[in-house]
Amino acid sequence: MAHDPARVAEARAWIVRAARDLRAAEHEFQAVPPLLDDIAALRPIIDQAVPLTEYAWKFRYPGEMEEPSRTEAEDAFATAHKVYAAIISRLPAEAQ
Numbered sequence: 001m002a003h004d005p006a007r008v009a010e011a012r013a014w015i016v017r018a019a020r021d022l023r024a025a026e027h028e029f030q031a032v033p034p035l036l037d038d039i040a041a042l043r044p045i046i047d048q049a050v051p052l053t054e055y056a057w058k059f060r061y062p063g064e065m066e067e068p069s070r071t072e073a074e075d076a077f078a079t080a081h082k083v084y085a086a087i088i089s090r091l092p093a094e095a096q
Helices: 005-030 040-057 070-090
Strands: none
Touching: 040 070
16 A cells, blocks of 8 residues: 655654754753753743743644744744843853
């Protein structure tokens, strides 16, 4: 029985993205200095960023796409800027 080419293509797209995500996670765990050592101090920033995680998958991955409302997108954009600024402010000047 032949497989549906559209479903095969979608499955391949998911596998490619999963492999990239795994490589990125592996890179972060091997970073020097470790990227996760200061995670407790980043709790307030992480809490602000949590709602943004939905945007990492809901509108990014293959399949049916759902669009956020204009207000939702603007709120997420403002939150992303706040999180970005908070993280940048923690970096040494030469890394900013």
